[in-house]
Amino acid sequence: MGRVGIILAALAATFGASVAQAQAGDLNPQSIDAAFAQDGAAIAERLGVTADAAAHQLRLQADSVAATDALADRYAERLAGIAVLHQPDFAIRILLTGNEPIADTTLVVDGEAVPVRFATGAAATRLALVQAISAHQAEIRASLLTPPGLGVDPRTGELVAVVARRDVEREGATALRDRLATLAGVPVRLRVIDQPELDMSGIAGGTRVTGSVPGDPHRYLCTAGFVVTDGQRTALSTAAHCPDTLSTRDADGQETVLPFVGQWGWGNQDVQVNASPLPLPPTFYTDAARTISRPVTAARARAGMRAGDVVCHRGERTGYSCSEVELTDFAPAGDLCGGACLPTWTTVAGPICKSGDSGSPVFLGTVAYGILKGGSYRADGSCAFWFYMSTDYLPTGWQLLTAPVQPVVPVVAAEHISDLAVNSP
Known part of the structure; x- marks a missing residue:
């Protein structure tokens, strides 16, 4: 095998895909159905439902976003928050200010009635x-x-x-x-x-990346996130607090250097871009062993995030896990953003997080949500919560590289939303 072949093999082993493998047909990224099944199995015990029921709920979660975004717009002047409920059944709860009641209703998502429950009396929007x-x-x-x-x-x-x-x-x-x-x-x-929020220093996001800081003999670990493009090049995203120049190493010891492009780490961003010497496909790893890859088909906007939404991440130190969103507008403690952080981050209720997960992909199914930044820990060292930067804040000029998919339109009965507009105060 020539040097180009060796580099291709190294990239495939590290990033979960290469153009050569894809053409050869020996790389088969997960289907959307398989992705939801894996995520459902991972969150089922936490939600207290079966794996099949959890996967079904995750489908409803994903396909109800447009409907709850419309409801958020409808009640913007009174909206205190929207939350996803998983027990006893999947439902949406909308909290409003004031005491004027709104009648509960339903949305029909994928042919299924999803209850929408209104609560009033919140003191602030x-x-x-x-x-x-x-x-x-x-x-x-x-x-x-x-x-x-x-x-x-x-x-x-x-x-x-x-x-x-x-x-x-x-x-x-x-x-x-x-x-x-x-x-x-x-x-x-x-x-x-008991312990403050900390950046999860180290490198790997979907895959393991390492680097060093000038004057420091140590090698630092991070996780590479999603593949991004500026329209001409493909590159890996990770956390800005990781070392600048990163590299990967395959099982045979072949090292591939990922040249530093830039980093953005102020206020609402913690993201770095490192170029790839060869084109990368729009895939990322989801399992601890880096044997399962998924295509990226879309991104989830931060504005529509709801408490209770399930998200997953795959870090080099902790592997793959899923949990629920807690705080949708969060400003991390300390000076983790080159000073005080803006309230644009999203927190997730553990259950695990460790140093080395920085930069890792946050996702559900084949949809990208963000890049993991840091976590907060209890006195015993367990993970209290972790938080991530939305893909909304990728640097100007760079965007997610996505795989083409046959569009699937969620079956949401829009007439229910229209009826709310007519019949509700």
């Missing part, structure tokens, strides 16, 4: 909660011993302050909560975490 974080973050940070994480919980309509135990012990939980609520002008709930 989601927009007001996000604006409170932006307006008062600096003042809140300055008033505490440890700068907190701040996020929006769409299930309760509260600003969640992820605070250090020493701040609670110094001030008292009730006094601290009430003071922050008065300062921000919105309801506040405290969540005590």
Whole structure:
């Protein structure tokens, strides 16, 4: 085998695909059905349902997004949050401000009736909660011993302050909560975490990548995320806090260098782009052993994220797992974004996260959601939650490389939404 063949083989082993393998037919990325089946099996126990039921719910989750986006627009002036419910059956819950009731209704998604349950009485809209974080973050940070994480919980309509135990012990939980609520002008709930949020330094996102920092003899591990393109080149995305120049190594020790293109790590971004010497396909690994690859067929916008949405990730240190979204608008603690972070990140309820998962792909089925940035840990070292950057914030000029698929239009009964517009206040 010539050097070009060796490089192709190395890339295939590392990235889960190569053009040569695809043409040869020995690479078969998962189908959409198989992807949902795998994700359903991974989340079933956590949701308390069978693997088949979980896979079915994930289909409903994906195909109900357009309908809940429309409902969010309909009730924008009162919207405090939208959440996905998995028990006793799949349903949507919409929390509104004010006390004027809205009658429950149903959406028909993929031929199935999905209950939509309205709750009222929230004290602040989601927009007001996000604006409170932006307006008062600096003042809140300055008033505490440890700068907190701040996020929006769409299930309760509260600003969640992820605070250090020493701040609670110094001030008292009730006094601290009430003071922050008065300062921000919105309801506040405290969540005590024993260790602060940390970037998950290391390299691998779908695949293992390593690099070093000038003057430091250590090699650092990260996870490569999704394949991106500027229209001329293909490249790998990962986290900006990973080393600049990265490389991969195959089982025979053949190293492939991934030249540094650029990094963006301020406010709402933590993303780096490293070029590939050869074209890459739009696939990513999903299993710990890097034997199962999936095509990327689309991206999920951050604006439509709902509490309770299930997402998955595949990190080099922790492998593959799935869990539910908790906070949809989150500003991580400390100065992880070249200073204070903006409330544009999304948190996920563990159950596992470790250093080395930085940059890893966050997804459901064949849809890309984002790139994992960091996590927060309990005193025993277990993962309290992890958080990711939406693919909305890929750097200007770069976009996801996607695989062509036959379009499938979700079966959502639009007349139900129209009826709401006519019959609801």
